[in-house]
Amino acid sequence: MDPRVKEHAEIICDWSIELERDEDVVVTAPPEAHDLVVALNEEIGRRGGNVVTLYSSDEAGRAYLKAHDGEFTLPEHVLALYREADAAVHVRGDANVNEMNDVPGKLLAERSRVTKPITEERLSTNWCLTQHPTRSYAQNADMASEEYREFVYEATLRDWQEVHDSQEELREQLDEASTVRVVGDDTDVSMDVDGMHAVNSSGKNNLPSGEVFTAPVPDSVEGQVLFDKPLIHQGREMEGVYLEFEDGVVVESRAERNEEALDDLLDTDEGARRLGELGIGTNRDIDRFTYNMLFDEKMGETVHMALGRAYDDNVGEGREGNDSAVHVDMIKDVSDGRIEFDGEVVQEDGEFVWKH
Amino acid sequence: MDPRVKEHAEIICDWSIELERDEDVVVTAPPEAHDLVVALNEEIGRRGGNVVTLYSSDEAGRAYLKAHDGEFTLPEHVLALYREADAAVHVRGDANVNEMNDVPGKLLAERSRVTKPITEERLSTNWCLTQHPTRSYAQNADMASEEYREFVYEATLRDWQEVHDSQEELREQLDEASTVRVVGDDTDVSMDVDGMHAVNSSGKNNLPSGEVFTAPVPDSVEGQVLFDKPLIHQGREMEGVYLEFEDGVVVESRAERNEEALDDLLDTDEGARRLGELGIGTNRDIDRFTYNMLFDEKMGETVHMALGRAYDDNVGEGREGNDSAVHVDMIKDVSDGRIEFDGEVVQEDGEFVWKH
Secondary structure, eight states: OOHHHHHHHHHIIIIISOOOTTOEEEEEEOGGGHHHHHHHHHHHHHTTOEEEEEEOOHHHHHHHHHHSOSOOOOOHHHHHHHHSOSEEEEEEOOSOTTTTTTSOHHHHHHHHHHTHHHHHHHHTSEEEEEEOOOHHHHHHTTOOHHHHHHHHHHHHSSOHHHHHHHTHHHHHHHHHOSEEEEEETTEEEEEEOTTOOOEEESSSSEESOOEEEEOOOGGGOEEEEEEOSOEEETTEEEBSEEEEEETTEEEEEEOSBOHHHHHHHHTSOGGGGSEEEEEEEOBTTOOSOOSOHHHHTTBTTEEEEEEEOOOGGGOOTTOOOOOOSOEEEEEEEOTTSEEEETTEEEEETTEEGGGO | OOHHHHHHHHHIIIIISOOOTTOEEEEEEOGGGHHHHHHHHHHHHHTTOEEEEEEOOHHHHHHHHHHSOSOOOOOHHHHHHHHTOSEEEEEEOOSOTTTTTTSOHHHHHHHHHHTHHHHHHHHTSEEEEEEOOOHHHHHHTTOOHHHHHHHHHHHHSSOHHHHHHHTHHHHHHHHHOSEEEEEETTEEEEEEOTTOOOEEESSSSEESOOEEEEOOOGGGOEEEEEEOSOEEETTEEEBSEEEEEETTEEEEEEOSBOHHHHHHHHTSOGGGGSEEEEEEEOBTTOOSOOSOHHHHTTBTTEEEEEEEOOOGGGOOTTOOOOOOSOEEEEEEEOTTSEEEETTEEEEETTEEGGGO
8 A cells, every 4th residue: 555545544634634543533435435444444443433434426426416306304313423422534536526517506505415414423533534536536637647746745745733833924924813804906995894703724624734713704795706727515616706795794705617506505594695704825835726616726826715603712702603515615816815804904915014 | 336235235224124213223344345345335315314325344453463463452433333323234345255364263263252242232233134246256156247136136126025024934833842853964953942932033233144943941952953054254264164062062173174264253252152043045036155154044944043142133032042152154064964943844855844
């Protein structure tokens, strides 16, 4: 087995989910990530944890959804599983990233709505989303397979403590800020983040990582944003998404490509029309766009905003974060824009002012 | 997709687990059974059920066990999953049937002991054990892959109602009997079955099937048996297993091959030294031995006995069945022997007397 796979499994256990003896782990992985499944089982066994692996397959998921009449009920057995779990590791690497392309968006949205309690239970564990470098994801990134493996492991197998330390300045500033403004191409948006907690994302919930993020006060978002990087929701790729906010709500929206998918997303529930996250990418080792949000949103000189649910970790006491069945990240290039905290410029043309 | 895979999934849903709307199903399958996973997801979706698929991999299981120090605890999350499940479908078809060969038997036995509550919960659902015809199982059966696929589907895709009806005579007779005696090569064993329920096995818990079975009264087994077909427990193959019983307990044992595996099995717990099942195979369409108990024990002109736990369905009111963490079937060829119920011959030289 590629020794990098073993190292990946070790980082997941020791850094990302901080596995302790006798803890119950749910690993979710596609068959294409078989080597990582084996390595994770080995490392979890070595640490005296318990593990069950769920078989993730978009092909099976698509077959299920397309055959179903859409009157979903909550799978109580899966809810019970996550209620008792201490950690959840989700491994990406499906054999075909376009497997969900012909599933109606409304069906996917309805399924997300019904299974939301499961999502909540999963996010209440020590969870980690990570990537196995499959040929399908290499193809999707316009890369050769071994080239992609190098890209993924370069970004993933790092000293995450060091990354964490290097991001603390930004986290502290964002944590203390009351308002954030992002200015760029067709973009001028501001939001309150007062009372919210900024999180230093350094390989725990997302592996790889490299971002600092917070939650906007839901009603406070004002202005417009053009998200100039493509985004994918439930297998459907959208490009050139433009949103206008008033009192925190999307009042105008369009997309250059796949606007229907954007409409379906916005119609999921009330919270899908509001922002749940503002993130600032810091990872300059992720040096190219690979059509994979787990990597793309961490790129340096970008910010991202997510429609949908806020993460509990961001929501301060006495504050309410946005609630929704979905959480969909969208990226804005700010390499020729700027970010302001409380009216002070903190990043201009992609450079943080304290790094000058 | 091979249309036989779809038909297999339909039989599992409609006949084996009798799936009803909104029921919660756990499918367990190896990646090699991917097509059946997709087909099962589709058919469960069509019937409005909920499904989660567990990733079954002996390679991952081996890696876990060999890395673990052996001080296991019960995976509470998996227990919770099965507690809420209505049905459990276990698909065999691992890529290498010998994957567990170098795992110490004591470790496997200890793991079985600790996870017994999960086994009990799973067996309290509508459960079904079935086979996907993988190349590894074809190889293990000394057959070509397509030849093996034909063998498996010939045995599996049947009118199970018809099989059920044809076995009723035998079930009634065994149900009414007080004692059973089996005589053959190096074999003369008798046991009480009074108050126990005979079950007509016709594609529900085992697919394929074709047997009638009951549970012996645990203390009543007397005599000796030479099991002349190989048997496999947790990946380890034993041959020529010979057991002698007194007051229901194995007092002498030997095996021509892999006696250590037999000793480990017998040492699992107290119940592993007693019988939990007596079965009579009826399926003449399973015309060859394929080193796979799911098929082998159903062969006509054989009986099988299992060390370990009795199935609840067999245990009559006021009776106690044998209890154990294991249930290991062993086959005896009776093509030149005989089976007696209450001193009356019911099968001689492989032929049931009522079929003459």
